[in-house]
Amino acid sequence: MKSAAFAYHRPVTVAEAVQMLGEFGEDAKILAGGQSLVPMLAMRLTHFHNLIDISRVDELKNIARLEGDVFVGAGTPHALVGMDDEVADSVPLLTLSTPYIGHFQIRTRGTLGGAIAHADPAAEYAAAALALDATMEATSSRGRREIAASQFFTGLWETSLAPDEILTGVRFPVWGGRSGFAVDEFARRHGDFAIAGATVCVELDGDDRVARCGIGLLGLGSTPLRGSVAEDAVTGQPADAVTAEEVGRLAMSGLTDIPADLQGSADYRSRVGAAMVARAWTTAVREAETVGTEAVHA
Amino acid sequence: MELNNEFRVAVPAAKTWQVLTDVERVAPCIPGAQLLSVDGDDFTGAVKVKVGPITVSYKGDATFQEKDAAAQRVVIKASGKETRGSGNAAALVTAQLKDEGDATHVVITTDLTISGKAAQFGRGVLADVSTNLIGQFARNLEADLLGGTAPSAAASAAATPAAAASDAGDSVDLLKVVAAPMAKRFAPVIAAVAAGAAAGFLLGRRKRRHPATELADELQAALARLLS
Amino acid sequence: MHELPVEVTVNGRPHRSVIEPRLTLADFLREKCGLTGTHLGCEHGACGACTVLLDGQAVRSCLIFAVQVDGQEVTTVEGIAGDDGELSPVQSALRECHGLQCGFCTPGFVTSITALLRDNPEPTDEEIREGLSGNFCRCTGYQGIINAVHRAAQTM
Numbered sequence: 001m002k003s004a005a006f007a008y009h010r011p012v013t014v015a016e017a018v019q020m021l022g023e024f025g026e027d028a029k030i031l032a033g034g035q036s037l038v039p040m041l042a043m044r045l046t047h048f049h050n051l052i053d054i055s056r057v058d059e060l061k062n063i064a065r066l067e068g069d070v071f072v073g074a075g076t077p078h079a080l081v082g083m084d085d086e087v088a089d090s091v092p093l094l095t096l097s098t099p100y101i102g103h104f105q106i107r108t109r110g111t112l113g114g115a116i117a118h119a120d121p122a123a124e125y126a127a128a129a130l131a132l133d134a135t136m137e138a139t140s141s142r143g144r145r146e147i148a149a150s151q152f153f154t155g156l157w158e159t160s161l162a163p164d165e166i167l168t169g170v171r172f173p174v175w176g177g178r179s180g181f182a183v184d185e186f187a188r189r190h191g192d193f194a195i196a197g198a199t200v201c202v203e204l205d206g207d208d209r210v211a212r213c214g215i216g217l218l219g220l221g222s223t224p225l226r227g228s229v230a231e232d233a234v235t236g237q238p239a240d241a242v243t244a245e246e247v248g249r250l251a252m253s254g255l256t257d258i259p260a261d262l263q264g265s266a267d268y269r270s271r272v273g274a275a276m277v278a279r280a281w282t283t284a285v286r287e288a289e290t291v292g293t294e295a296v297h298a
Numbered sequence: 299m300e301l302n303n304e305f306r307v308a309v310p311a312a313k314t315w316q317v318l319t320d321v322e323r324v325a326p327c328i329p330g331a332q333l334l335s336v337d338g339d340d341f342t343g344a345v346k347v348k349v350g351p352i353t354v355s356y357k358g359d360a361t362f363q364e365k366d367a368a369a370q371r372v373v374i375k376a377s378g379k380e381t382r383g384s385g386n387a388a389a390l391v392t393a394q395l396k397d398e399g400d401a402t403h404v405v406i407t408t409d410l411t412i413s414g415k416a417a418q419f420g421r422g423v424l425a426d427v428s429t430n431l432i433g434q435f436a437r438n439l440e441a442d443l444l445g446g447t448a449p450s451a452a453a454s455a456a457a458t459p460a461a462a463a464s465d466a467g468d469s470v471d472l473l474k475v476v477a478a479p480m481a482k483r484f485a486p487v488i489a490a491v492a493a494g495a496a497a498g499f500l501l502g503r504r505k506r507r508h509p510a511t512e513l514a515d516e517l518q519a520a521l522a523r524l525l526s
Numbered sequence: 527m528h529e530l531p532v533e534v535t536v537n538g539r540p541h542r543s544v545i546e547p548r549l550t551l552a553d554f555l556r557e558k559c560g561l562t563g564t565h566l567g568c569e570h571g572a573c574g575a576c577t578v579l580l581d582g583q584a585v586r587s588c589l590i591f592a593v594q595v596d597g598q599e600v601t602t603v604e605g606i607a608g609d610d611g612e613l614s615p616v617q618s619a620l621r622e623c624h625g626l627q628c629g630f631c632t633p634g635f636v637t638s639i640t641a642l643l644r645d646n647p648e649p650t651d652e653e654i655r656e657g658l659s660g661n662f663c664r665c666t667g668y669q670g671i672i673n674a675v676h677r678a679a680q681t682m
Contacts, residue, residue, distance in 0.1 A: 002548065005546060005548055007528065008591070008593050010593075034591075035571060039570035039571055045415055053591075053594055079583075099656075103660025104642070105585055106586065108580075108583045109585050118351075155426065156426060190659035257426070258422075259422040261421075
């Protein structure tokens with residue numbers, strides 16, 4: 001099928017883009033990479049009278065280290081995020097998530113901001129942003145504000161962005177010290193939407209206790225989630241006090257709305273989710289353990 | 299599939315019953331719904347459901363199949379067709395009221411059959427959507443029951459910011475000034491139906507002279523039509 | 527809803543047209559430029575048959591509107607062979623290793639493999655399979671295609 005007709009607008013600056021969005025209101029949609037929106041338009045699952053193409057707003061494409069964070073401009077394609085050295089050093093969870101996103105051709109166009117603003121429950125970057133307690137930057141013609149990741153995802157494909165706001169970037173905290181990161185996800189074919197997945201970050205203290213951790217979950221609800229029950233159980237404990245299997249089970253135990261569909265029952269997803277958490281947890285902890293105790297926060 | 303929802307309104311059951319059996323008072327409370335005609339217990343309407351970027355619009359008819367005042371039970375049978383697609387939706391909605399003195403507890407059981415676009419969503423999504431919808435419906439219903447004349451009050455409230463802003467002049471700002479307070483009060487109805495219909499209608503005519511006042515008058519008129 | 531003018535350089539030649547914004551790059555290439563080598567399989571980004579190179583990078587042309595690439599350069603399968611018609615190493619390898627049967631998926635594989643080998647000139651089997659996971663073939667069972675990638679890597 002082909003998309004229904006729309007009017008096309010191409011701003012070159014963020015200021016222009018937010019002005020257009022404010023003007024057109026609900027009748028308009030931001031087009032970034034288009035890798036999620038265009039299929040919806042083509043299948044006529046959705047329609048907007050105005051598309052505001054921000055794919056050529058250069059000021060949205062950047063990756064910058066700012067104090068203890070890495071700021072990723074919303075218009076930065078997945079491919080660039082995945083290849084970036086600063087990201088690999090400072091926010092490895094993003095680098096590890098990138099290969100799971102679709103296929104390399106998708107990653108050329110799809111943007112980090114687009115993936116997060118589209119808020120698919122199986123979006124890898126969204127789960128990573130949650131696990132890391134990232135901060136989203138939203139801009140409108142009324143100004144700029146920050147939204148904590150924990151407040152950002154409000155429902156299936158819904159975020160707390162106001163209708164006249166554009167996600168302009170995400171600030172990811174840099175985890176220094178003895179930290180480890182891992183991502184694992186299961187899909188029937190490589191590049192398919194995950195049936196369930198986990199994005200895990202863990203930091204150990206000098207005595208191999210879990211100082212803090214984040215277990216991002218994807219595909220296990222109507223939004224990306226955190227395995228808080230598991231996080232609470234392990235924080236402050238020696239890293240080996242809770243088995244990986246138990247961490248996985250605990251992460252699932254806090255979930256109330258595991259999807260059931262043609263891909264699998266809720267019970268199946270839960271078992272896959274527990275396994276993904278267990279594997280990612282094992283890898284992340286192992287990595288953290290290998291970091292010398294004299295390591296300092298970056 | 300069967301969807302189960304419940305809500306509570308801080309109003310005695312008798313009053314809740316009155317409104318729930320009066321389609322002209324119930325319809326404005328349903329997010330994204332527009333009542334098109336009423337003929338006794340039969341009515342036609344349109345409803346637009348939004349899930350993120352996806353909107354599914356239905357147009358169809360419904361009827362009060364049962365209004366059992368003794369048992370405090372209302373049963374509505376509804377069916378509709380997608381306006382931009384080839385899907386159908388049919389629902390048998392049973393609302394059971396329970397008197398709790400100063401409040402009413404309502405249990406809604408929906409037997410939903412859906413085909414087309416919306417059927418691609420798993421049961422979980424449809425359950426989520428219905429829970430959201432019913433949650434918003436309950437809030438709107440309570441506001442209506444407690445406020446009494448809430449809809450028309452807001453329509454005149456619209457006139458005030460509109461008139462004030464029209465002095466300020468700029469038509470783009472006006473749309474934002476009027477839209478914001480309206481959106482808060484009637485977010486469900488406005489977002490789904492008014493913005494689509496009114497904005498499209500208004501924006502299309504914006505090129506005329508005195509855009510600010512035109513906009514104010516027409517927005518107000520469109521809203522009054524929807525809410526009357 | 528208004529038509530917009532667009533100019534895209536395709537395989538080195540400029541193509542100008544006035545088009546609806548909703549016309550995808552894939553349809554623009556096929557219908558306005560007459561280059562039907564770019565195929566439409568799923569039209570939602572999964573099958574890879576529509577893959578072309580945009581400013582050298584592999585993209586799904588079914589998920590890009592032609593108006594978005596005004597002023598940019600596109601390489602389709604028709605632009606992969608030399609000017610004299612000599613097959614590129616990737617094309618020759620596919621032919622020699624029986625990496626195609628009906629040929630429907632082949633243009634997408636040619637552009638994708640070309641891009642992959644440029645970025646990773648000596649890929650392992652695993653890297654090839656992962657890299658090409660976004661290109662579907664119903665005929666060959668993929669082994670011939672994988673052999674072709676190894677072959678092309680050797681000859682490049």
